[in-house]
Structure formats: structure tokens, C-alpha cells
Amino acid sequence: MPTKPKKIAYLGPAGSNTEEAVIVHDPSAERVAFPSVRSATRAVENGEADEAVVAIENSIEGSVVDNLDLLIHDSKLLISKELVIPITHCLLLKPGARAEDVRVVYSHPQALAQCKRYLETRFSRASPVATLSTTAAVAQMMAQLGGDAAAIAPKRSAQIYGAAIFEVGIQDHAGNATRFVVLAQHDAQPTGDDKTSIAFSFAEDKPGQLYKAIGLFATKGINLSKIESRPAKESLGKYFFLIDFDLHRLDPKAQETLESLRAVTSLLKVFGSYPRYRPPK
Amino acid sequence: MPTKPKKIAYLGPAGSNTEEAVIVHDPSAERVAFPSVRSATRAVENGEADEAVVAIENSIEGSVVDNLDLLIHDSKLLISKELVIPITHCLLLKPGARAEDVRVVYSHPQALAQCKRYLETRFSRASPVATLSTTAAVAQMMAQLGGDAAAIAPKRSAQIYGAAIFEVGIQDHAGNATRFVVLAQHDAQPTGDDKTSIAFSFAEDKPGQLYKAIGLFATKGINLSKIESRPAKESLGKYFFLIDFDLHRLDPKAQETLESLRAVTSLLKVFGSYPRYRPPK
Numbered sequence: 001m002p003t004k005p006k007k008i009a010y011l012g013p014a015g016s017n018t019e020e021a022v023i024v025h026d027p028s029a030e031r032v033a034f035p036s037v038r039s040a041t042r043a044v045e046n047g048e049a050d051e052a053v054v055a056i057e058n059s060i061e062g063s064v065v066d067n068l069d070l071l072i073h074d075s076k077l078l079i080s081k082e083l084v085i086p087i088t089h090c091l092l093l094k095p096g097a098r099a100e101d102v103r104v105v106y107s108h109p110q111a112l113a114q115c116k117r118y119l120e121t122r123f124s125r126a127s128p129v130a131t132l133s134t135t136a137a138v139a140q141m142m143a144q145l146g147g148d149a150a151a152i153a154p155k156r157s158a159q160i161y162g163a164a165i166f167e168v169g170i171q172d173h174a175g176n177a178t179r180f181v182v183l184a185q186h187d188a189q190p191t192g193d194d195k196t197s198i199a200f201s202f203a204e205d206k207p208g209q210l211y212k213a214i215g216l217f218a219t220k221g222i223n224l225s226k227i228e229s230r231p232a233k234e235s236l237g238k239y240f241f242l243i244d245f246d247l248h249r250l251d252p253k254a255q256e257t258l259e260s261l262r263a264v265t266s267l268l269k270v271f272g273s274y275p276r277y278r279p280p281k
Numbered sequence: 282m283p284t285k286p287k288k289i290a291y292l293g294p295a296g297s298n299t300e301e302a303v304i305v306h307d308p309s310a311e312r313v314a315f316p317s318v319r320s321a322t323r324a325v326e327n328g329e330a331d332e333a334v335v336a337i338e339n340s341i342e343g344s345v346v347d348n349l350d351l352l353i354h355d356s357k358l359l360i361s362k363e364l365v366i367p368i369t370h371c372l373l374l375k376p377g378a379r380a381e382d383v384r385v386v387y388s389h390p391q392a393l394a395q396c397k398r399y400l401e402t403r404f405s406r407a408s409p410v411a412t413l414s415t416t417a418a419v420a421q422m423m424a425q426l427g428g429d430a431a432a433i434a435p436k437r438s439a440q441i442y443g444a445a446i447f448e449v450g451i452q453d454h455a456g457n458a459t460r461f462v463v464l465a466q467h468d469a470q471p472t473g474d475d476k477t478s479i480a481f482s483f484a485e486d487k488p489g490q491l492y493k494a495i496g497l498f499a500t501k502g503i504n505l506s507k508i509e510s511r512p513a514k515e516s517l518g519k520y521f522f523l524i525d526f527d528l529h530r531l532d533p534k535a536q537e538t539l540e541s542l543r544a545v546t547s548l549l550k551v552f553g554s555y556p557r558y559r560p561p562k
Binding site for chain 1: 389390393409410411412413414417486487488489491492493495496498499502503504505507508509510520522527
């Protein structure tokens with residue numbers, strides 16, 4: 001019996017960086033675009049979709065902070081996988097258009113900012129014009145009469161809209177990457193090389209309590225790969241701490257540590273365990 | 282002899298949220314707009330300006346991550362003050378225009394996103410259109426013939442461009458605030474209620490070393506008000522840690538702690554000490 005393809009919810013529209021991440025995650029899945037990250041995660045909660053792919057560290061498609069807050073406050077889904085996708089901005093033209101005719105370049109303001117030096121050098125006679133998303137930039141360029149418009153967008157948008165790729169990787173700084181997580185009803189089984197993401201907070205703000213909390217990991221020799229404080233929404237001066245550590249939550253050492261942590265925190269949320277991302281060779 | 286007004290550099294254009302922060306910081310200063318945060322900080326380094334005001338936690342005007350990286354890697358300036366400014370989006374119209382005629386609303390994509398529910402409820406017949414900044418949104422609305430355009434921008438842009446303020450505080454979530462820092466050649470003198478911001482990294486990624494580092498603060502009873510890890514640019518898996526602690530760096534306890542920290546880290550950068558922000562009563 002052939003298995004039914006998975007349904008994966010993501011922040012649309014088609015052609016976005018998040019859609020690229022969905023394809024890298026599972027090329028054979030059915031992809032369903034949603035207008036917001038929250039509606040995508042709700043679809044998984046309702047059983048309409050199997051998984052949602054959400055950007056966690058991304059400078060273009062919506063604020064990561066919002067997605068972290070969604071995980072902390074508004075979702076019961078678990079992280080079952082992480083993916084790191086390099087950001088590759090492309091300069092797109094209408095088919096047949098010539099670079100020397102370009103007078104306007106459409107894109108999301110942050111994509112325009114990330115390609116500023118390139119545009120100043122190669123398209124000094126063109127003006128940057130903002131669009132709501134990189135995908136909207138391609139749509140607007142294609143809808144234009146004549147060939148004096150260009151767009152900055154991911155490669156995949158070119159395929160979807162039939163645009164021509166003039167140049168790939170035009171961002172001013174290399175090494176820019178976006179981290180996505182796959183959210184589902186369950187997290188992943190242990191593989192031997194796993195990470196766990198958690199958030200916690202304390203009833204009051206006292207010196208030394210964060211130290212004691214991460215000491216629980218240190219005394220067990222558990223490495224922390226990320227640590228971040230986020231202001232709790234209800235009041236200034238209260239914090240949520242977000243930690244990623246290098247062990248599956250089902251490992252006995254991790255279980256003991258999480259139990260001790262629960263005893264010293266006022267809130268502890270485990271977002272799930274998943275294989276550590278390793279770039280393809 | 283009257284004192285010469287201070288010259289303060291900021292990310293322009295005039296009317297931006299950063300300009301509002303400059304006015305809150307020093308209403309009598311001469312404000313100089315720069316096209317980038319880096320050019321604003323360079324003006325202070327060169328002595329062209331006395332101070333630069335820079336957003337540190339802000340979802341609209343450029344990525345905070347970029348500003349943190351600038352502090353870590355590319356600037357010798359010190360933090361002399363912090364400011365927390367509530368984000369207040371306003372719905373602006375051309376003078377004499379009527380809300381019921383509005384068919385298009387201009388703003389930066391993140392401001393449009395932060396006011397999404399308001400627009401759906403109050404301007405359901407209008408389409409959102411992206412601009413490069415909230416200020417550009419007002420300029421574009423004012424340049425339009427007729428009165429079917431609106432803009433979302435800070436109050437101050439309305440004053441600068443002569444736009445009418447239709448509604449103040451239209452963001453969907455209250456409690457949204459931006460944290461700015463004032464950068465200068467020197468940090469601030471102790472006041473008795475101060476914070477210090479630092480960044481550090483380790484030569485290799487070993488379990489427990491962050492624990493030991495923050496233990497230096499805990500054993501002296503120094504409270505940490507912020508902790509964040511940022512991937513170091515050169516390689517994946519290497520981190521910078523950013524910490525704010527509640528003490529002036531000239532306090533003997535802080536000096537001892539920083540000295541011990543220097544001994545266990547491969548890099549330690551002190552961004553400066555400054556009075557802790559207290560909201561006006």
C-alpha cells in the first residue's frame with residue numbers, strides 16, 4: 001500500500017523561503033500555504049495538516065520573536081526536526097528583459113537592505129521599491145509592462161512565476177542562514193545525536209537563579225547550544241529563558257535534569273527533541 | 282556661556298521611530314539623520330557627532346541582530362544610556378480626506394503586519410501596500426492625488442509631512458516597546474542604579490563553560506537582566522554571549538568579576554555602563 005503524502009502547512013505564499021524549507025524537509029509532501037504562522041500551526045493542531053514548518057531565526061519573513069512567543073504561549077505542538085537553510089537572494093528579470101534597462105528593483109525592504117551593495121554596484125540607475133514579500137516582488141515585476149523592472153527573491157519564485165534568473169546569491173554578506181523547525185503532534189525518536197528545546201521562567205527575579213538552573217545541566221556535562229532571555233509579556237523585568245541542549249529528552253540524564261529544573265522554576269515548557277541538523281555533504 | 286547643543290546621529294529619515302527616541306533622550310539636541318546605523322556610529326567615532334541613538338530591540342527599523350553585531354565587531358563606542366519607547370502606530374490621512382474613502386494603506390511590511398487586525402476591522406476595503414519605511418509611507422500618501430490613501434507611521438511623521446492623525450495606537454498588541462541605546466566615546470558615571478552590557482566568547486565549545494562564566498556573577502550576587510547567545514560569524518557552533526548585569530563596571534564587585542571572566546574567555550568586550558531605564562511617572 002503506498003503511503004499517503006504528508007500535508008505540510010507553512011507561511012505562504014508559494015515561492016517563499018519557508019516553502020523552500022518545506023521542500024528541503026520533504027520533497028514529496030503536499031504543501032499548504034497559510035496567511036499566518038498561527039493559522040499554519042492551528043491546522044496541525046486541528047489535524048488538517050500533519051506538520052508545520054516555521055522560521056525560528058530569520059530576518060525576512062516575519063519576526064522570529066513572534067514565532068518564539070507563539071511556541072511559548074499559544075501552541076501545544078512539538079519540534080520534531082530542525083533545518084538550516086542558507087539565504088540565497090536572486091536577481092530576477094522578466095524573460096527577455098535586459099539588465100541595463102532596469103530602473104526599478106522590487107523586494108521586501110530587508111531583502112533590499114541585504115543586497116544594498118550589489119544594487120549600488122550593478123544597478124546604480126535603478127530605484128529600490130518595497131513590496132510586502134519577496135514573492136509579491138516577482139508578481140509585481142511580471143505584471144509590469146516592458147522590461148525595466150527587476151525583483152529580488154528566492155530561486156523558487158522564479159520557477160513559479162516564469163521569471164528569468166539573472167544572478168544567484170547577490171546578498172552582500174555570505175554565511176546568512178535561516179533556521180526552521182518542523183512542528184507536529186509528536187517530537188522525534190532518539191537518534192543518538194539530538195537536541196532538546198525548552199523554555200522556563202521563575203516566579204520572581206532573583207540573582208543566581210539562572211545560574212542554578214543552568215548548573216543543573218553543567219553538573220551532568222550536558223552542553224547548551226543556545227541560551228536566550230525573552231521578556232515575559234505580562235510585566236517588564238520578568239523573563240522567559242529559552243535553552244537548547246545537546247541530548248534527547250528521553251535520555252535518563254536529560255530526564256533527571258528536567259525534573260530538577262521543574263522543581264526550581266515556576267513554568268517549564270519542553271518544545272521537543274529532534275535530531276541535530278547536519279548540513280548535507 | 283550657553284552650552285552648545287549636542288549633535289546626535291541617528292538612522293533617518295526624520296520622522297522615524299529612532300528620531301522619536303532621540304527627542305525623548307535630549308529634546309534640545311541637534312539631530313543629524315544618517316542613511317545607515319553604521320554611518321551614524323562612524324560619525325561619532327570621527328567626532329562629527331557627540332552621540333548616536335541605536336535600536337537594540339526593535340521589529341521595524343532594521344534588524345537588531347545587525348546592530349548587535351555592529352557593537353560586537355565594528356565599533357569602539359560605549360553605551361552611555363538606555364531608553365525604552367512604546368511602539369505607537371498611527372493611522373494617518375491627508376488633511377481633509379475621509380476614512381471611508383481609503384482604498385490603500387501604505388507602510389513598512391512589519392508595521393502593516395502589527396496592525397493587521399485593526400486594518401481588517403476598520404479598513405476592510407483597503408489594500409496594504411509596502412514601502413521602504415514608515416516615513417516613506419507618509420511621503421507617498423501625501424504625494425498621491427485625491428484622498429483614497431492612508432499611511433501607518435509614528436505620530437512625528439504626521440507633524441513633519443503635515444498629515445492628519447486619524448487614530449493613535451492602532452497596533453493589535455499593546456505592550457510592544459523598542460529598546461534604544463545611546464552610543465558615545467564614553468559611558469556613564471555610576472548613579473547607584475546601573476547596568477553593564479558585555480559580550481564574550483570561548484576558544485572552543487565545551488559543556489559547562491557558560492555555566493562557569495555566569496557562576497562568576499552568581500557567586501557575587503550580581504543579577505543578570507539579559508542573556509543571549511549569537512552565532513559567531515566565522516563558524517557554525519561558535520557563539521558570542523551577550524549579558525546585561527545590574528551593576529556599574531566601576532563597582533569593585535563588577536571589576537573583580539570582569540577580571541575573572543577575562544581569564545576564562547577568549548574574547549571579552551565591555552559595551553559600557555549606564556543608568557537602568559526607569560519609565561517616567
